[in-house]
Structure formats: C-alpha cells, structure tokens
Amino acid sequence: MIKLVAVDMDGTFLRDDRTYDKGRFLDLFKRMQQNHIHFVAASGSQYQRLRHEFTEVADNMDFISQNGAIVHQGDQLREIMPLSDNQVHGIIATISRLFAKHDVNQEVVSGLNGTYVNADMDPEALKIVKYYYRPVISVSSLAQLVGQTVNDQFTKIAINFAETVDFQQARTTLKAQLPDFLSSENSGFNTELIGLKEATKRSGIRALQKLYNIADDEVMTFGDNENDLSMLTMTPNSFAMKNADAHIQKTAGNVTQFDNNHDGVLAAMAKAL
Template identity: 30%
Template sequence: MTIKLIATDLDGTFLRDDKTFDISRFNRLLDQMDHQNIKMVVATGNKVEQTLQYFKHAQTDRLTYISSNGAMVSDTKEVLYKRPVSKDQIKKVLDWNTQTRAKMENLIILSGIEAAYVSNHATPEMIQAVEQFYPKVIQVEKFLEVEDDILVMELIWPENANVKDFVKVLRQTFGEELHTTGSGFGSVSILAANTNKETGLAALSRIWQIKPEEMVAFGDNSNDLEMLRYVGNPFVMPNAEEFMKERISQQAHADNEHDGVLETIEKLLADQA
C-alpha cells in the first residue's frame, strides 16, 4: 500500500530529550515527501502554539498539527477540526472539583483556542509556571464566562498527589461523557468524549480522503496507542516502555535521541521511491 500520510508524536518520539531535532535533515525529508505527495502530521498533547515553537526553524507551513491530544487539528492558516468541551460539562467538572479539592488545593486551567485561562486567585508564581506551557495566559473572575472553545480542562495538584485516584473518580463520575487522562506530574486532563490522536487522524482521513492503511505513525506512550492502532503502518520507539512494545511490535530504526523517526522515514521514502 502506498504511503500518503506520516504522523509523529513529539516528546520521547520525534524530539530528542533536549527538545531538539535535526532541522536540515527534516527539511530535506519534507522536500522529498512533497515530491511523493505525502502529508506530514505532528500529533501531540501540546497546544499548537507551543508546538510551533519547536518547529520555528523548520518549514511550519508544510505541516499539519493534531494538538491538545486530538481536540484540535489545524495548519498555520486555519482550524480544520475541533472538539471542545461544552460549558455544561465544564460546569459539572468545576462543581465536582469544588466538592473534592478541599482535601488538597489544585490549579484549574481552561485551555482554549485563543488562550489559557486561570482564576484571578492564581499567584504570580503560578502564572509564571503556566506560561512555560501556554504562550498566552489570561486571568478571569468566572470560568463559565470565558468566550472561547475550551479544548482541555487541566486540573493540577501538587506533584506528590496521586492523580491516578482522581482520574479513577472522574471516570467513575462522568463515565463516557468526558475523556480523562493523567500524568505523573500532578496533572489531570479532561477532554470531550472519544477525543484522542486517532480522532484527529480520522478527521484528516475524511478531509484528505486518505485511508488509515495509507498512514504511518510513530509514538512512545499510552496516549499514542489509539493513533498507532488506527494506522496501517505503526512504529513504536525503542526507548518506549515495555508495555508499548508488547502492544505495537514494529519498532523505529533508532530511539528518539538518535533521530529514530527521521531515520525510519528516510527508509520508508526510499522504499516507495
């Protein structure tokens, strides 16, 4: 089957641990992919603004971005697809948080298309920490009065908190209405139901008329699994944890520190030339 689309996760996959990659090599591959009519897609949990910073020395207008773990798909000109959390759902989570957080205070971030929103009660230190991940941060008095499409609700507890317990309770509380996932850094992300990197690729499949079996994807972690299982040619990184290698048998030709994604793409393009 001819390859028509290549998608890659960023952290632990395309990017080295210091958040860099071989820009010249990547731009050469983009030229070759253009020649072979192959789309290049970046699929990440990051907001698109943060993602663009990683590619500021590359040719960003030649890429398409699945950001916020699939809640939005865009290029540098327009939003192609979005899956926001409704205001009613936001209110339900805020009410749940009010009842729960008394045991341990947390920070709420509403990540929208235009900006990230935090409470007026957030301290300057909190704002500074949030700005490391969100280029534009706005303090608001009432979350429900924010006029923006909210892609992700972030609930951030101290790093020593066991967020797995919060994730479990949120999933029990909201069932299939919302998609809840956690990290090891005290953060819980809440998205619209059935939102992940696969749904972003499925949107592009409809828009571009590209079949899943004509797609390649690279990933290293559990939030990549839906995407990897969706495409016809999935690659897990050698540096991924063992549970990922058990689920996806095909590995990239090198780990993220040694440009494994670029190395593998080169071989795929050569085989298809």
C-alpha cells in the same frame, strides 16, 4: 505507500531538552513534500505552541492539537470539538471536590484562541504552562469562565498532580467520577487531559484522511503515551518509541530502534521514506 506521517511531540519527536535535529527534519520534510506525503504534529499541547516548533514549514503541514479536539491544515481550522461552559464548570467542580488544593500543581482550561489559568497559580507552575500553551491568560476563577466573555471555545482541561500524589490512584478516582461522554487520558508528566470522549488523536487523523483521501494503511504514526494509543492502534505502520512503557509498545505495530533523545522518529522516517 505512506501518504501521511503523524508524530506526537513530547517524549516522541522532541528530545527531553525540547529540541530536535531541525536540519535533518527539514531535509526529510522536503523529501516528503516531493512525494506528496503529509506531515502532522499530533499533541495534547495547543496549536499555537506547535506552530512555533515548526516555524519554517508551519503553513505546509497539519496540526492535531489538544489531543484531537482541534485540527488545522496549515493556518486553516478544519475541525473543533468544543466543551460547553457548563461542561467545563462541571469538570472544575469535580476536580475541586475530589482533590485538595495542594494535590494539584496546575489546572488549565484550553481553548481555540488561548489557555486560561487561575490568577493565583504558583509562578513556577505558570512557567511550565507557558511552555506548552500560548497565549496563557490569567482569570479570577476558572469555575466562572464563560466562552462568550473571552471570545473562545474551550476544548480540554489539563490537571497536573503534585509529585507527592499517587498518580495512578488519583487518575482512577478522577475517571470514575467523569460522565460517560468525557474521557481522561494520561499525557505524561503526572498530567491528565480531560475532554470529549470522541476527540482523540485518531479522530483528528480521521479528519485529515477524509480531506486527503488516505486509507489507514497509508498512515504512519509515532507515540509514547496513553493519549497516543488511538493512533498507534489504527495502522500497521505505527511506531511506539523505544523509551515508551512496555504496555504502550505492545499496542503498536513496531518499536523505534532509537529513543526520543537519539532521534528515533527521524531515523524511522528516513528508513521508511
């Protein structure tokens, strides 16, 4: 029996136009609550953005944000795996050393309370950042960002590469220069998310499993990208999206009948529930 459903957002639960069938979802959510099934949004994005996507039910669901670094039960913080200031500065320095400024569209440091960008970020790039993160705070230099000064705990660094960059080569170069305790995962859209290796969507789900006493085979997961692999490989009830790359589909127990633009997650949930 399924007791917890965890869904990635972009490319999975959301259509490409960043919408979903809210009426159909709310009907399914009501049925899940009646059957004591927990619903989880699991994303590389920030908690504040995820709550906004599910305004009507946000206090009655769970959130795994920033690729597993932060876990909320409704509005209650349950787990956080922060980076130290020195670790953040080291990552920023590595990015600056490896890549020219024109190779990087966006460089973002995310924390529990906010997201931080350099004050000179291109305005068009900033608009995109503000969709995925909130609030977005401009600072004079990410390389000098201090958690105590801004009253925050940092958890992830996102780097979005320009379309002119060979993304696979860039991410291979980046991964080779990171220390062993850090990992870098493809979050889609030419973006790498860098954080503690132990902070994954799987670790976030594990925290909720412990809270609710749920076994792996009682979990259902949905995803479409590399940063979803940890939760796609944890349960036989995992679904890679029809629109996911073949190597992602091969890791999951199932593939959805429909893609994200045709509500593949909601269709699979309705059939299962």
